[in-house]
Amino acid sequence: MIFRIVKRAELSKKKAIAIRAAAIVLALVAAAVFIFALGRNPVDVYLSMLKGAFGSSYRFREIIIKAIPLTITSLGIAIAFKMKFWNIGAEGQIFMGAFAASLFALHFRDMQKPLMLLIMAAAGIIAGGLWALIPAFFKAQFGTNETLFTLMMNYIALKWVTYLQYGPWKDPASFGFPKVANFSDNAILPKVFGIHIGWIITLILIAAVYVFINRTKKGYEISVIGESENTARYAGMNVRKIILTAIFISGGICGLTGMIQASAVNNTLAVEVTGGVGFTAIITAWLGQLSAPIIFIVSFLFAALLQGGAYIQSAFQIPQAAAQIIQGTILFFVLGSEFFIQYRLVFKNEHPLKTKKEGA
Amino acid sequence: MNRRAFIQIRGITKTFGAVTANNNISLNICKGEIHALLGENGSGKSTLMNVLSGIYSPDSGSIFIDGKEVHFNSPKDSIKAGIGMIHQHFKLVEVLTAKENIIAGQKGSFFIGSKDLSRKIKDISEKFGLEIDPDKKVYNMSVGEKQTVEIIKVLYRGADILILDEPTAVLTPQETKRLFDILRKMKDAGCAVIIITHKLNEVMEISDRITVLRRGETVGTVNKNETNIRELTEMMVGRPIDLSIKRIEKNPRSPALQVKNLTVLNEDKRHALDNISFELSAGEILGVAGVAGSGQRELCEAIAGLYPVAGGEILFEGENIVGKNPREIIKMGISMSFIPEDRLGMGLVASMDMVDNFILKEYQNQKGFLIDRRPARKKAEQLVKKLDIKTPGVHYPVKLLSGGNIQKVLLGREIESNPHLLITAYPVRGLDIGSSYTIYDLLNEQKLKNVAILYIGEDLDVLLELCDRIMVLCEGRITGIVDARDTTKEQLGLMMAGEAISDGIGGGL
Structure with missing residues (x-):
């Protein structure tokens, strides 16, 4: 085994927030790969997502x-x-x-x-x-x-x-x-x-x-x-x-x-x-x-x-399915980060099983 | 002992989150010795043995068997290395026979070579004096028989290092004696036997050497012949401690609780309690002894209104409370307190803090829809001081407290309600020695206040020292109610095994 999963002890609020923030950054990076594959500029897409959500009072009302x-x-x-x-x-x-x-x-x-x-x-x-x-x-x-x-x-x-x-x-x-x-x-x-x-x-x-x-x-x-x-x-x-x-x-x-x-x-x-x-x-x-x-x-x-x-x-002009993939990717990382708030991975170099017992 | 160590454990460290269960533990065990691993709950005994049997892998440290370093990635590896672990909770398939359980999980031919197998089992049985019917189904077996199957199972797999985790917890004194005979035979046959326990008497009886753990560290290893119970206790607890329990002599007054012909059926419609009758007076501690599962839980829960009663009467200060649920019993103005065996699963709400646990019993008496937590907080703060409860604060979840402090919270809450009857089921189970004595003192204090106390216990020594009378249950029947002052452990053991008491003992009670 390369790593094992260990339950965390108490986690400070700061660290929990840091994990969640990291998850969002990773989500944006992962979705960016997908957007890039669609032939669009990820930064532009993200900016316009923000604009689309908060860009006008009409859009803000739609969110509400x-x-x-x-x-x-x-x-x-x-x-x-x-x-x-x-x-x-x-x-x-x-x-x-x-x-x-x-x-x-x-x-x-x-x-x-x-x-x-x-x-x-x-x-x-x-x-x-x-x-x-x-x-x-x-x-x-x-x-x-x-x-x-x-x-x-x-x-x-x-x-x-x-x-x-x-x-x-x-x-x-x-x-x-x-x-x-x-x-x-x-x-x-x-x-x-x-x-x-x-x-x-x-x-x-x-x-x-x-x-x-x-x-x-x-x-x-x-x-x-x-x-x-x-x-x-x-x-x-x-x-x-x-x-x-x-x-x-x-x-x-x-x-x-x-x-x-x-x-x-x-x-x-x-x-x-x-x-x-x-x-x-x-x-x-x-x-x-x-x-x-x-x-x-x-x-x-x-x-x-x-x-x-x-x-x-x-x-x-992105198809609806593609937009939903981006949403899904972001959600996947955010939900996944909850796992890392409870558990952490421990990497270790383990020796292979060496000894067998011989005789009694 | 100058023999070369067969098993060497060097510098084992194992942590779980922030908790260090084992810290740099070293230990040597020789062939042909019975080595006791002694320590209080939470001292790291079980963790260490789980490391040795491949269930946990240590963070650091190494294990040598017969001079060779071994690395266990799973219990399979440790079985291969000749280690056999007998867990406290047996891991047997109930619907299979002893024989089938013994070969389960074994490599071999597709068909079960029944004759060879039976012969091999017989060989092992005879060699160590293990009596077993290979074709008996496990669900028909007594606890002692099940344990025997477990032992044969590991021996069949070729174990010559045997680890037993609290093996006597579920046995009668007679069964314990038989087990110890078996262990001695194994020792004579050259096996290394490790026995995990916190019962000092047994340690002195069976072991050759004793290693004491405290808070995850080795305190030391001593030869049995060069030590005594007092010294061992001091090693375990870290300070000298008075091991005698006071029995407060007091003339019991009128009966507080009368149980008449009580019969209770369990889920399988079998008799969990069969027509039992007894009385309990104010200012008296009545102990209940019996092998685990003899009807103790059903008795407590039936009195507390949590278990359906099939027949008979439970009179509390003259009033029949059969058929009433806890809410109705509270409403009748009956002040009864029940300290259940399952503290965090029944007596308390594990993830809630002390304050929320305190309002559990009293919120229904508050008026209106809303809950006022202020009185409960005050009470909780007082109790922290009075009982010296170690907690970061009254808003700290109770499940994160140590076992002793959890019990103090529960017992403290119940005592606060000034009960006339206190039912306690295994109140010191899992507690360290110091906390146990605090609990005994609290119970004695209640006795002085004329509270009638029903004490379900497992340690016969404690029952004999603390209680006024002891009632013994066996398979749901009372096999005797005796005076604790003139009864011996052996007599209790016989009654626990089902022998009704002869007239001579018990002084007509």
Whole structure:
């Protein structure tokens, strides 16, 4: 063996930051090789990625709009993950939240705006929460595996929305195009400073989840159960009830994402409503170490990366797949650096096995 | 001993992160000797033996066997070199027979030459007095039999250096005696035997030479005949220490806990506890002895409301608490404390700090949604001073503390709630000698305060010295409840092996 892997002792904050910075530099170098192979100048591409992300107030707004669903969903996932309940079903919970919100938006087109939006939000939260509660119930009752269960629930939700869009909910006025009718103006979230109000909801949720996890009894119970169910039982906690409550909250927050996206971004129910956020948010929740403020920062940077990637496609005529390879490369190094924060490699020159025992 | 050393260990250093488990350790072991490796938990014994058996590779240092330097990259290499390790937790396949376990992982022909094999096993058995039925399935075996299979396994592979890691921890005194007879025969046959232990009595009984480790370093090697327990303790701990445990004589008062015809079934629907009855009075320490897995855990957890009860009654100060979960027991106003065997997996939240561990039992009594951590922090700070807990601060994760300090945190938290009944399961397991005595003192202090204490123990000497009465469990049944003042270790051993006590002993208790 040339090297072996050794777990690090305590790592200073400075060193951890240095490792992460090194990872980003390496990522840029690796992606540069790829860009060079495409026949472009890597420095130009990187500069324009920055420009594409932060270059104008419009582009900055686009980042925020992308960061909103990512942050909220990550917060929802983080609550479940804190309890070591592997909720991979955010995607489906977003769909069901969007579906329930649309149900009201489409059927009560003339309801007063504030009331309508409140009802839609409540419907989204409850639908997302209930959708998550199904696997949680089976886990609490029969010990089923929540990872597979929540994952499969995603496809049911996706196909349900697809069915509605191509079937019963198809807009007759769309000339045969498979599309659900747009919401009336009453069902669309208002804008504040040019961005839909979702950003304010996001900030409130960050604070709320932070307080929930760190300061409330329920948050404390969730942390204890995540660490050891035995300890929770020992302390007299009602483990079943806490799991169900926490997962309802987790799914409910994801459901709220669905309502916000359907209302403010798509203006209707569509299969594109999640934009894959349910899966991306798993990455951002982990990178954010399940902590609300860090999740916000990570989600913002992630959205900037997406936005920059979208910009270079048009600016350099790079195909979408190539832009995604660059994004993927950068993400690969950033995620990989987490390994080196926990472990280090030790190189050594080992002698080959020399001695065999002879006789007794 | 002037014989040439068979195994020479020179300057072994092994670190794990910031922890130096072995620091420049040197050691010589001769053929035909039983060498005890003595040291407290965390002194580096197991690390050193894992280096010798090829599981870890050392950072520096070298090992010579029979004068030749060897480098082990895996346990395979060390087996080839004639080293056989008997781990504390047996590594046997339960559904296979003894014979199949013995040949598992061996090179040889595709078909199992059953006759040859049986003969070879028989040869080894006879040579060392190892009694074993080669065709018995492992899951039908007692702990002692399993250990015998492990020993035959390494001998079959041609080991002449035998390492045993805490081999007596799971044995009754009688089984221990049998094991020691076997080890002596091996020694006479020219094997080198290394036995890792922290039990001083056993060291004095079985070994020829003793090497003491402390904090990853060799303190010294002494001949058994030229030393005594007191000196060994001092070498282990680093300072002289009083080894006697006080038993506080006190007249027990009214019964605090009455257990009547308690029956508990385990996951396989077998009787973990079979119709047991006993009483425990306020101001009394009742010890529970028994081979590991005789129903001790189920007894503790059943009383604490963590294990389903199939039948019988548990009366706490007259009130039946069967069928109540811990929350309900707390709500009934019953002040019972349970120090579970699994401290970090049940009693405490490993990654949380002292403050968060302190609110575990009391947050439910706070009003509102939010948690106020200030009272807990105050309590934690007081306890650090009172029990002299070594920690960088009350916000330091408890899992990073040493075993003794972890136990102080747990016991301290429970004592703070002024319990009437204290259930302690192996409270000194894994603790160094100094910490163990602190725990005994704390228990005695509680006894003086009229707390009823159930003490699940494994060291019979401690049980006999500390407790008022001792209840012996064997396979879920009580084989005797005796007065600790007039009982011997041998009598306890017989009861642990399942012999119900005759009327003469125990004084009618």
